[in-house]
Amino acid sequence: xxxxxxxxxxxxxxxxxxxxxxxxxxxxxxxxxxxxxxxxxxxxxxxxxxxxxxxxxxxxxxxxxxxxxxxxxxxxxxxxxxxxxxxxxxxxxxxxxxxxxxxxxxxxxxxxxxxxxxxxxxxxxxxxxxxxxxxxxxxxxxxxxxxxxxxxxxxxxxxxxxxxxxxxxxxxxxxxxxxxxxxxxxxxxxxxxxxxxxxxxxxxxxxxxxxxxxxxxxxxxxxxxxxxxxxxxxxxxxxxxxxxxxxxxxxxxxxxxxxxxxxxxxxxxxxxxxxxxxxxxxxxxxxxxxxxxxxxxxxxxxxxxxxxxxxxxxxxxxxxxxxxxxxxxxxxxxxxxxxxxxxxxxxxxxxxxxxxxxxxxxxxxxxxxxxxxxxxxxxxxxxxxxxxxxxxxxxxxxxxxxxxxxxxxxxxxxxxxxxxxxxxxxxxxxxxxxxxxxxxxxxxxxxxxxxxxxxxxxxxxxxxxxxxxxxxxxxxxxxxxxxxxxxxxxxxxxxxxxxxxxxxxxxxxxxxxxxxxxxxxxxxxxxxxxxxxxxxxxxxxxxxxxxxxxxxxxxxxxxxxxxxxxxxxxxxxxxxxxxxxxxxxxxxxxxxxxxxxxxxxxxxxxxxxxxxxxxxxx
Amino acid sequence: xxxxxxxxxxxxxxxxxxxxxxxxxxxxxxxxxxxxxxxxxxxxxxxxxxxxxxxxxxxxxxxxxxxxxxxxxxxxxxxxxxxxxxxxxxxxxxxxxxxxxxxxxxxxxxxxxxxxxxxxxxxxxxxxxxxxxxxxxxxxxxxxxxxxxxxxxxxxxxxxxxxxxxxxxxxxxxxxxxxxxxxxxxxxxxxxxxxxxxxxxxxxxxxxxxxxxxxxxxxxxxxxxxxxxxxxxxxxxxxxxxxxxxxxxxxxxxxxxxxxxxxxxxxxxxxxxxxxxxxxxxxxxxxxxxxxxxxxxxxxxxxxxxxxxxxxxxxxxxxxxxxxxxxxxxxxxxxxxxxxxxxxxxxxxxxxxxxxxxxxxxxxxxxxxxxxxxxx
Numbered sequence: 006x007x008x009x010x011x012x013x014x015x016x017x018x019x020x021x022x023x024x025x026x027x028x029x030x031x032x033x034x035x036x037x038x039x040x041x042x043x044x045x046x047x048x049x050x051x052x053x054x055x056x057x058x059x060x061x062x063x064x065x066x067x068x069x070x071x072x073x074x075x076x077x078x079x080x081x082x083x084x085x086x087x088x089x090x091x092x093x094x095x096x097x098x099x100x101x102x103x104x105x106x107x108x109x110x111x112x113x114x115x116x117x118x119x120x121x122x123x124x125x126x127x128x129x130x131x132x133x134x135x136x137x138x139x140x141x142x143x144x145x146x147x148x149x150x151x152x153x154x155x156x157x158x159x160x161x162x163x164x165x166x167x168x169x170x171x172x173x174x175x176x177x178x179x180x181x182x183x184x185x186x187x188x189x190x191x192x193x194x195x196x197x198x199x200x201x202x203x204x205x206x207x208x209x210x211x212x213x214x215x216x217x218x219x220x221x222x223x224x225x226x227x228x229x230x231x232x233x234x235x236x237x238x239x240x241x242x243x244x245x246x247x248x249x250x251x252x253x254x255x256x257x258x259x260x261x262x263x264x265x266x267x268x269x270x271x272x273x274x275x276x277x278x279x280x281x282x283x284x285x286x287x288x289x290x291x292x293x294x295x296x297x298x299x300x301x302x303x304x305x306x307x308x309x310x311x312x313x314x315x316x317x318x319x320x321x322x323x324x325x326x327x328x329x330x331x332x333x334x335x336x337x338x339x340x341x342x343x344x345x346x347x348x349x350x351x352x353x354x355x356x357x358x359x360x361x362x363x364x365x366x367x368x369x370x371x372x373x374x375x376x377x378x379x380x381x382x383x384x385x386x387x388x389x390x391x392x393x394x395x396x397x398x399x400x401x402x403x404x405x406x407x408x409x410x411x412x413x414x415x416x417x418x419x420x421x422x423x424x425x426x427x428x429x430x431x432x433x434x435x436x437x438x439x440x441x442x443x444x445x446x447x448x449x450x451x452x453x454x455x456x457x458x459x460x461x462x463x464x465x466x467x468x469x470x471x472x473x474x475x476x477x478x479x480x481x482x483x484x485x486x487x488x489x490x491x492x493x494x495x496x497x498x499x500x501x502x503x504x505x506x507x508x509x510x511x512x513x514x515x516x517x518x519x520x521x522x523x524x525x526x527x528x529x530x531x532x533x534x535x536x537x538x539x540x541x542x543x544x545x546x547x548x549x550x551x552x553x554x555x556x557x558x559x560x561x562x563x564x565x566x567x568x569x570x571x572x573x574x575x576x577x578x579x580x581x582x583x584x585x586x587x588x589x590x591x592x593x594x595x596x597x598x599x600x601x602x603x604x605x606x607x608x609x610x611x612x613x614x615x616x617x618x619x620x621x622x623x
Numbered sequence: 624x625x626x627x628x629x630x631x632x633x634x635x636x637x638x639x640x641x642x643x644x645x646x647x648x649x650x651x652x653x654x655x656x657x658x659x660x661x662x663x664x665x666x667x668x669x670x671x672x673x674x675x676x677x678x679x680x681x682x683x684x685x686x687x688x689x690x691x692x693x694x695x696x697x698x699x700x701x702x703x704x705x706x707x708x709x710x711x712x713x714x715x716x717x718x719x720x721x722x723x724x725x726x727x728x729x730x731x732x733x734x735x736x737x738x739x740x741x742x743x744x745x746x747x748x749x750x751x752x753x754x755x756x757x758x759x760x761x762x763x764x765x766x767x768x769x770x771x772x773x774x775x776x777x778x779x780x781x782x783x784x785x786x787x788x789x790x791x792x793x794x795x796x797x798x799x800x801x802x803x804x805x806x807x808x809x810x811x812x813x814x815x816x817x818x819x820x821x822x823x824x825x826x827x828x829x830x831x832x833x834x835x836x837x838x839x840x841x842x843x844x845x846x847x848x849x850x851x852x853x854x855x856x857x858x859x860x861x862x863x864x865x866x867x868x869x870x871x872x873x874x875x876x877x878x879x880x881x882x883x884x885x886x887x888x889x890x891x892x893x894x895x896x897x898x899x900x901x902x903x904x905x906x907x908x909x910x911x912x913x914x915x916x917x918x919x920x921x922x923x924x925x926x927x928x929x930x931x932x933x934x935x936x937x938x939x940x941x942x943x944x945x946x947x948x949x950x951x952x953x954x955x956x957x958x959x960x961x962x963x964x965x966x967x968x969x970x971x972x973x974x975x976x977x978x979x980x981x982x983x984x985x986x987x988x989x990x991x992x993x994x995x996x997x998x999x
Contacts, residue, residue: 013934016767019812020938024930027810027946028923034953035919039912041960045870046908053870060867061883229887236887 062239063229068201069220070166072247074180074210076256077282077486082176083211088167088299089142091150092135095126097159104157105138111153112146114139117302135161140299168204168211168298172256174291175263178319179254179283179484181209182294198222201244204298208319210250210484213423217488220247251487253282258610262287265605269598270590272320274467274482275606278581281420281471281480281495285606286464288320313565322425325460326588329544330388330527330595331573332409332455334513335469336397337381339408341509345399348512351378354391360398360446367394367450370545385516386523388543390454397453402444405452406432411502412469414461419468420483420495428465431458455544466573466586474540474575474584476510477502514540514578521574528572528600537611541574541603543595567591572599576607583610648697648995650928656921657972657987661686663914664973670880671894671901671975678894678975685977689984696988700996701937704989708760711753712780718746719787726791734791747788747796748982752989754784754800755943758807763936768812777808794841795954795966802950806943811935845964864889865900865959876907894975896967899959915956922949925987928994937993944986951983 045053074083091108098104105122108114122138142150147162168183170176183204186194190205199205201222206212223244228237262273266289275285292309301309309317318324340346356374358367369375369390375383384392397405410416415430429435431452433444451457461469468482479501485493504510517540520526527543546569570592575584585603592598644651665679665686672678722736734745757780765773781804788797809818833842868884871877880886882904885893893901903911922945929941948971955970957963969979 011766011935016812016935017938019767020810020935020942021930023810023812024926024942027942028926031922031926031946031949032919034949035915037962038953038956038960039915041957041962042869042903042911042915043908045866045960046873046903046911049870050873053867054873056867057871057884060864060889061887 061228063227065225065227065235066197066201067223067225067241067244068203069222069244070246071168071183072214072218072220073249074218075249075251076254076259077252077284078255078257079251080172080256082170082172082252082254082256083180084169084171085166086169087164088140089147089162089164090137091139091142091146092137092161092163093122094135094159094161098157101126104160107153107157108138108150108160111149112139112142135163137163141167165203170294172260173293173295175256175260175287176254177209177291177294178288178321179209179259179286180294181206181211181213182297183207183211184297185300207297208424210252210421213421214250214485214488218247218250221245248489250485252484253277253280253284253486254286254484255284255610255613258606258613259285259287261609262602262606263289263291265602266589269592270314270320271588271592271599271602272324272463273585273587273602273606274321274463275583275585275610276467276471276482278471278474278478278480278575278584281468281482282486283467283482283484284583284610286321286484288318288324290314290316292316319424320463320588320590322419322422322462322464324588325426325428325462326569326571327457327459327546328455328461328466329546329569329571330390330455331466331542331544331571331586332459333385333388333393333544334473334517334542334573335409335412336393336405336453336455337385337516338504338509338513339405340381340396340400341506342408342504343400343404346381346396348381351380352384352389352392352395353377354379354389356391358391358394358450360450363447365447367391367447382512382516382519383525385513385542386519386526388520388527393453394450397449398446400449400453402432402449402452405449406430411500412472413465413499414459414469417465418481418499419464420481421485421493422464422482425464426462428462429458429460456547463586463588466571466588467584470573470575470586471584472502474581476507477504517542517574518578528596530596531600531604535604537576538578539574539576539604539607540578541572541600543600544571544573545569545593545595546571548591565591567593570595570597570599572603574600574603574607576611582614583607645995647694648991649694650924650991650994653921653924653928653987653991656917656924660917660921660972663917666879667898667902667905667973668894668975670882670905671885671898673886673888674880675894681977682975682980685980686984688977689980692981693984693988693991696985697991697995699992701932701934701940701993704756704940704992705760705763705936708753708756711749712757712784715746715749715753716784716787718749719784722746723787723790734793745978747791747793747800748978750784750788750800751796751803751947751982752944752985754781755803755807755940755947758804759936759940759943762807762811762939763934767935768814769808774808774813774817777804781805789836792838792841793967794837795968798966799947799950799954799968803943803947806946807939810939810942844966861891861897862958862961862965864891865897866961868900869903869960872904872907874908876903876905876910879905881905896955896969896974897959898974899956899970902973903960918949918952922946922952925990928990931997932993933997937997941990941993944990948983948986 071085073081076082095101105114105119118139122136125136142162150162170180170182184207186203186205191199198221202219206215206218211218221244224242225238226240227235228239229235258275262275262285266287268290271289273285273287274283276283296305354369354374354376356369356372370388374391375387375389379389379392383389410430415427417425417427419425436442436444436448448457452459464482472479479499481495481498483493487493518538520541520543521528521531521535521539523529528541531539531541548566548568570589572587572595573585575581585606587599587603589598589602665682668682669679718736722734726734726736734747736744736746758777761777761780762769769777781801785797785801788800864884868882868890871884877883882901884890884904885901890897890900902914925945925948926942929938929945932938932941951968951971954963954966954968958965958968969976971983972980
């Protein structure tokens, strides 16, 4: 290295030159900044001004308030209650773990709540968007959180209206429930109308009348901050609340019917024959629909789903049962209508029936037989199977099928019960298509007893009974009586059932009355303490097929393999106010299980009509 | 040539007061400009913090501490800085190594060193002063303009702390530290051939930096800078909102405390790194240009003061510090307005934060010192 003397003047000159250069560069770069600012603030001003305005002012959809549901007497069945939920804005919280622990000590958090919150936390979301940690806070939770709020920035209690069913499980199947809208439902619904809506009707009336109950979405122009908190409402177009529904259901009757089942599996449908209005529609056992509103926990849902009693299943509109002997009044009318017999002709019943050229023995439920001369009246009262085998054979499927279908069997005739099943009224074509066999005479015999292929739902059976009680006058079954104040109109309905000799209605009614009042009647137990004229018919439906020559031993069968017990009836006979169909699964004896339930409901309803009339007279 | 420069920004008209200010080693012009900027900063901060008087008064405390430190440092003869330079540099390097070993930090970066668990500081802040001092000390001892060997040694002195800070990781600060060292080289007369070569090397090394050195979050910042609209609610959010704030301010601005972007909290980091967006939204282009002129005057005055210092060490140190100050301004406003990627650099003397204020005021103390101690 050569040692040269430092030249102070030269160094100063170098610095000065470089300083000049630096000054020029600095000025140049400042001009770049100024130019950039001018570009944003002058050239692009319009663009950013509108962006800023869009940031500040938002058009927000406002969810309408869901319509209320009342029973026929104005008792509230579905309402909207304010519910408070706890939300967190993670950006405003320094230590989320610590905050969660603190909240846990204040109001308690379940593992489910923590897990789903942590899951949401990891997913992408808009900055400063609030996440819900806990739904349905109690009053004391809210108070405790408010007191401690100061220590927890970013933690908020938010209120919303949430559906509530005050009558709980009594109406779970018929009302249905609302639940969180899923992606698929969101796509199928009107994007504008449902923009602010979080829950929609999933089943039952809540689903069938979804758009009516929903109302119309409203809008508000609001000034919000970046967290989406509304600071100022600039303009507002209020949402139109959903329509209220008044049902034909009687809440107290429904409750009485539910209670009458005493937890047994089964269903009851009661209809006013004068209007077709459904008075009670019960499926037992039931569940609490309120659990579904905010999302049921997996544990509770699995318990309901896996229960052998199938509480989630709506037996009333979707349960399909062989109607058994409850079909006999309908089929009996069919015999008269086709002219194969009259009220006088008697049939000998040795306890079994046999077709010519057929080995098979068709048994009567009473092994010793019902006697020598069983006419139609006695065949109804005692439920004589041999009489019906003989007459069904004479009438034939081609006449029986069209007559039965006039009562709505094999179809869903209900006006506003969307998911009701049509069940099955078999004919030649059906058997050919589904069983690849032709229709045998034996099939007709089975149908004559309401067995074999035929299936009905309790709703269908009640509807047919109601039409029967009204002497063939048709009303479609309906749950809703009024939408708002407008009555629900029945625009189309099946043709009325008109028979050649109208006296046959009265004679058949009297025969059915005999089922209860006659000393040989299959439901004679019901005549105790009966204060009005009650017509009915019992039925049993086999759950397990009994092979030829095999003994039927109910003791040996497991409870769930016992026969289903059915009952149809209406009262009072001369001016029917209520028609009822009851199915008690594995109830075995219709007279002892299904019949009393029907009587309880009928007693209750007629008594309530009487007291109402008395009140009106005063 | 230097004479011309001096005449342009001379303050000879200050007359009698000048001698009084010089007795306490304060340059009145720079001091007045700084006070103006500080006042301006407090005024913006009050609005940007959402009328948070607590924050404003803390910022005033920081400024008071900063001014006292500036005053104290200005009293030291530059000779002291020269003597202290290697020591500060050495202590700084040790502290940086300690940070990597036992530092505390947040958001995936270790930048703080805790002393006895009470006092926390960022060693990288020391290096903002120590690196230019060390380089100025080193270059002043060599023959200028520098030869290859001197340049290589100087680059080594810059490279070590830069790498250590980059490992924290703090890319923005490490680049600024490197810049403050390189400015010393430039002022020392680094030849144009070397400058051109260095630029070529940087361009060639860019891909290597991308794949080898940069962390994911740093890459994300660069990608977001290229096209913020690809991720409007994620990492692009900041830049979109800041541009919206600036652009919507227009020529006249929305008025003090009237900026909807900032007052409604759409603008993130609005009282720290993005405070210029609040200012631009509320004061408009007119306010921005006035602020830019204020910064320009400070830089020019600083350059003049450095050029009037008595020896190479003082000139190189003063020149490097004032140009680094300018780089802070440029990088901050550049990133907020969307012409540079987002790096965490506060706007000098306006953004909220004590560390930055104290470091900057210390640097101005050094500049005051080299200017007011020129008579031997």
